[in-house]
Amino acid sequence: MPPAFRLVALGVFVIPALTAQKHPAPVSSPSNTSGPAMTAPSQAPANPSDQWPDSQTPIMLSGTVVIEGGGEPASNIAVQRLCENSNVPRTMAWTDAKGQFSFRWNDSTASLSEASEPGVYRAPLLGGPSTTTPATGNSTNTGRLPGSSMRGCELLANAPGFRSDRLDLSEHRALDNADLGNIVLHRISRVKESSVSASTLYAPKDARKAWERGVQLLHSEQQADTAVAETEFAKAVRIYPKFAEAWLGLGRACQRERKEDRAREAFLNAISADDKLVEPFIELGMIASRHRRWPEAAQYLDRALQLNPVDYPHLWYDDAEADYYTGKLDRAEKNVREALKAPAPNREPGALRLLSMVLLSKQDYAGADIALRTYMQEYPDIQDWDELQTTLETIRGHIPAKQ
Numbered sequence: 098m099p100p101a102f103r104l105v106a107l108g109v110f111v112i113p114a115l116t117a118q119k120h121p122a123p124v125s126s127p128s129n130t131s132g133p134a135m136t137a138p139s140q141a142p143a144n145p146s147d148q149w150p151d152s153q154t155p156i157m158l159s160g161t162v163v164i165e166g167g168g169e170p171a172s173n174i175a176v177q178r179l180c181e182n183s184n185v186p187r188t189m190a191w192t193d194a195k196g197q198f199s200f201r202w203n204d205s206t207a208s209l210s211e212a213s214e215p216g217v218y219r220a221p222l223l224g225g226p227s228t229t230t231p232a233t234g235n236s237t238n239t240g241r242l243p244g245s246s247m248r249g250c251e252l253l254a255n256a257p258g259f260r261s262d263r264l265d266l267s268e269h270r271a272l273d274n275a276d277l278g279n280i281v282l283h284r285i286s287r288v289k290e291s292s293v294s295a296s297t298l299y300a301p302k303d304a305r306k307a308w309e310r311g312v313q314l315l316h317s318e319q320q321a322d323t324a325v326a327e328t329e330f331a332k333a334v335r336i337y338p339k340f341a342e343a344w345l346g347l348g349r350a351c352q353r354e355r356k357e358d359r360a361r362e363a364f365l366n367a368i369s370a371d372d373k374l375v376e377p378f379i380e381l382g383m384i385a386s387r388h389r390r391w392p393e394a395a396q397y398l399d400r401a402l403q404l405n406p407v408d409y410p411h412l413w414y415d416d417a418e419a420d421y422y423t424g425k426l427d428r429a430e431k432n433v434r435e436a437l438k439a440p441a442p443n444r445e446p447g448a449l450r451l452l453s454m455v456l457l458s459k460q461d462y463a464g465a466d467i468a469l470r471t472y473m474q475e476y477p478d479i480q481d482w483d484e485l486q487t488t489l490e491t492i493r494g495h496i497p498a499k500q
Contacts, residue, residue: 160264160277162192162254171196171282173312174254178202179263181249188255191316194309202247205451213245219341254280296341296371304336307344315350323353334366341371348380357384375404379412386415391422402432414445421455429455446476462495 150159162171176198177186190200247266253259259282269277297305311329314322327350333343348363361384367377382397398416401409433455436448453468469489473482 118226156202156271157199157275158202158252158269158277159197159275160252160280161196162280162282163196164196164259165281165283169433171254171256174256174282176200176280177253178266179251179253186253186255189252189309191311191313192254230379252277252280254282256282259283295341296337300333300337300340302345304333304340307336308340308346311343311346311350315346320353322360323350326350327354341367341369341374341377344370345374345377345380348377352380360384373390373404374399375409378404379409380401382419384416386419389422391419395419395423411445413439414448414451417448417451417455421451421458426455426459430459449475457492460495462492466492466496 108396132455162174162176164171172192172194174192175188176190176192177188179186182384184297186458189202190198192198197448246271252264252266262281262283264277264280265420297308300308307329311326311333314326314329317323317326327347330347330350331345334340334347344363344367348360348367350361351357361381364377364380364384367374368381378397378401382394382401385391385394385397395416398419402412406412409490413436417436419431420429420432422424430452433448433452436445437452439445447466447471453465453472455463456462456468466489469492471486473479473485473489479485
């Protein structure tokens, strides 16, 4: 890979807040199906926050993220910490143009969010409220950062299309050298395309600098920084109209500023510049899902999964939801079953409920019964328990009695 290549960190897997629905909205099955109606998937109570003691001891950590095969620096990559007591990765810093990063380990304000992180622009659960942060793009982290102890914690880089080495921090102490060395990224062969756009390679120097400034500003939670980021991205695409990743950044900045029409236009321009870049398809699919434009959502999310079925486990659920509403029940069943294969921290809490709805629409009453009962066992505190129990009894009424 040429040294001038730049990467953009575009996915950090986090768990949406699992809050219970107080007023679940009814959901109707697709028009070409039959069976008793079901209500929207509800959510389980939030997981407890990380239990780490606070500490005033400043602990600085730094290092460099490189790509295997020559040590090429990887810019604009999310650097995450993962501790065994939570199993939830949290973004602590982003690499600069040289692939370098630094952050204060026990700074409670250090945990960052990214506009494209799953959980920021997620599709709403069927008929119910969104499982995650509103469309402003700003998110809050419920877990507390660790104190001075790093026992059971690792540091890794997150870049779609790549697997990251992990740095074990268990033996690191406050007075040790802050420079942790290199975190190496390895390409994943199963991914047809990653978050890398060839247009970045050909962008003029001034356009690349504007894009890099925009990306760094977009990582800030300050609305004023988002406005400046929008200006930088707009400058980059003025200089180089085929700069796909700059169009992508512009769309995300507009999303945060609630300029959805302009954001959508920017994402479409990103696809026109590079139709192998995954993230614009995801963003457009999420916009369509929020507005219940299900055929459009299915079109974009289907394409995103074709390009990258590895790095975005939430897409299996989101696409299954869109497929369900467009009546593509076989594909919906296939995708939601894939969603259920995700590790528990990344698994969509409504996946079992969606599976039961899909099977119910296919008149697979036995399968719907098993899926719904399992869902209710896993989430016993859901608010609409009585309604689900009624639905379960109705489903069982369609199952022939055993002889």
